[in-house]
Amino acid sequence: MKKVVFGSVMAVTAVTAHAQSSVMLYGIIDVGLSYVNSAQTGKVGQHLNGGSQVALTDAHATGLSGSRWGLRGEEDLGGDLSAIFVLENGFMVNSGALAQGGAEFGRQAYVGLSSATSGTVTAGRQYDPVVFSLQQFSAPYWAGYMSAHVGDIDNLANTNRINNSIKYVTPSFHGIRAGALYSFGGVAGNQTQNQIWSLGFTYSGSALSLGAGYLNARNPNVSFYGNTPNKGLATADNLGSTGSATVPQSSPAFAGYASASTLEILGVGASYVLSQTTVTAVVTNTRFEGLGSTSGPNPFGFSGSAFFTSAELGVRTMITPTLLTGLAFDYTQRNSVKGDGGAKYMQLDFAVDYNLSKRTDVYALAVLQRATGRDSLGQAAVATISGFSPSATDKQIGLRIGIRHKF
Template sequence: MRKIVLGGVVAVTAVTVHAQSSVTLYGIVDVGLSYVNSAQTGKVGQHLNGASQIALTDAHATGLSGSRWGLRGQENLGGDLNAIFVLENGFMVNSGALAQGGAEFGRQAYVGLSSTSAGSVIAGRQYDPVVFSLQQFSAPYWAGYMSAHIGDIDNLANTNRINNSVKYVTPNFGGLQAGALYSLGGVAGNETQNQIWSLGVNYNGSALSLGAGYLNARNPNVSFYGNTPNKGLATVNNIGSSGSATTPQASPAFAGYASANTLEIMGVGASYVLSQTTISAVVTNTRFEGLGSASGPNPFGYSGNAIFTNAELGVRTMITPTLLAGVAFDYTERNSVKSDGGAKYMQLDFAVDYNLSKRTDLYALAVMQRATGRDSLSQPAVATISGFSPSATDKQLGLRIGIRHKF
């Protein structure tokens, strides 16, 4: 009899725990055919070689949503308090390889506590408050990663996550919400080296939405750009590269600024909904400050600050309940560094997305970009659409058709 009673208690307890806890498996698979009219293949001396390219690629660089799978869990700890966690892995559906530089849970990995009345505190690898506050106003929100601002200079397309971080997000007060993050550098004897801190606030109303965000990263070549398994230490350029005779350049618009002591990203955004149409605008300022520090290599001998100002205006509309179309114009300007005259980039983004069901959609994307001036690699500026190899010239066209399934 005692064994029967004990077994019943265990069974009831198990049911209760199950009722108070949940773990959800979720994911996205997004693959498509991408075309770019000019992609660098290498350089001979100062001459850049390039050619057109057609490839079947995962969406992590050019599509709507990088392929991923994840686990999301919650346990009720009594009353309004819950323990929460997320483990999210990015992968390349065309090859099966890990994304995010080979990190197993490179998209997100955190655990924390959450309450509807007090907000949430989470610790691990996660998005910063600038993304939380401003991404919804930028083209990558609806037109994919290839619509990001030159190499995702302001991180509104989530290229870089924050390691070793603690974040607090307030409750939602009638559409108003704020967040604060601090990432510990973990360097013995120097508490500020490699540290990152960020703040963000947004308001989402029935028609009008507003947002503002700020991020400050010390030694960004290591702390911000070097936080995945395939990245190196301060002696290596973790932002990009100058290329070689057989390899393309990477992030030429700002790869030359790896020696910056501090990275600052700040911005404001707004959107307004008119029936089925949303008009959005976002302005960001990205600053590589204190060039010439020991944070990274400085082959061009830069000093001072490199400052990128970016402005975007976008319009998207639901033509039918299942068909979205949108267009955005983006303008980026950089100041003169070492008397190089600066650089300018103009970009047009187009997107069409058709929902076959609530989980599956087909889409087509197009991005056109033109560059003028001189870029960070001390060369005539080349176009550099996010997700593609930079152009061998000052112009570039990127196209993609894809299919996305959510589960």
């Protein structure tokens, strides 16, 4: 009897010792019907073919929140220190396929230590500090991926995560937080090849919020754009493609710059809350430097630098506690590369989101874009709303109605 009692006490003690550990299953399912007035189907010579399209798609393409499921865990280690981890899988709810290029945990996969007084250190596949510091000021924060600046040129819609990285985020001090990330290139004999580093800063006040971020990626065709299972090495163009007679182009705004030795993204943003209305502004500069290096193919013989400046002004309002509406205008301009005169992209974003409950909402999105000039593929610039196949012309309209459920 003494042995039974002793064993029972030890079992209760073990349960109590682990009572401060937790693992949570969470996720989002977001699916909708999308329409685009012009989507490429291929090209014959220099002529682009295309037509309108209606499709049932996951939000990874054009919606509010890409479908996902994840595990988030925390263990109290005592003394204001906790061990944490996140494993987050992205998938296409309309087909069941893996998102993020076929990566099992392509959205996030990291483990680390967290302290309320000292900050958080994590290692793995993670969001970079530019996303952490600027996404909240851009349209993708409330209008989804299709509202990203042309082709998500500045990654504010979080198209690309960072592999092999260590990140540190400070605790909040009077509304101020900062973060830093370093990704190891892992190349023997060359410590800077394929490396990525990034910094971010945010301030959150009662009405005014500010943010700034910077990212520097060496050999971005491999390190930044080529870090998922469906991507290739330096011999492939991981930024996009020139298309074919039966395959549409991909990311024509910047696909021609795969040979850049360095990618730099710098941005600042701000928001101001007026009762139920929030006004936002964000400006970014994305630079593909050292064109003509061995980082990727260079079929158009580019040299020098290509840089995109994007500016966005937005406003969103909670008309009722359950109904949000928002409008944004963004303008992106690229410099002249190899005497092509550059390119310009103007875009209007609109969203309406209605909450049926705390977990379920329905929404409608609309994006209109117009392109002028010459794009990176040496052709008259075509409109290219993020998530859709590029237009066969200089104009494109994307519409979506969808439903999102969080669990």
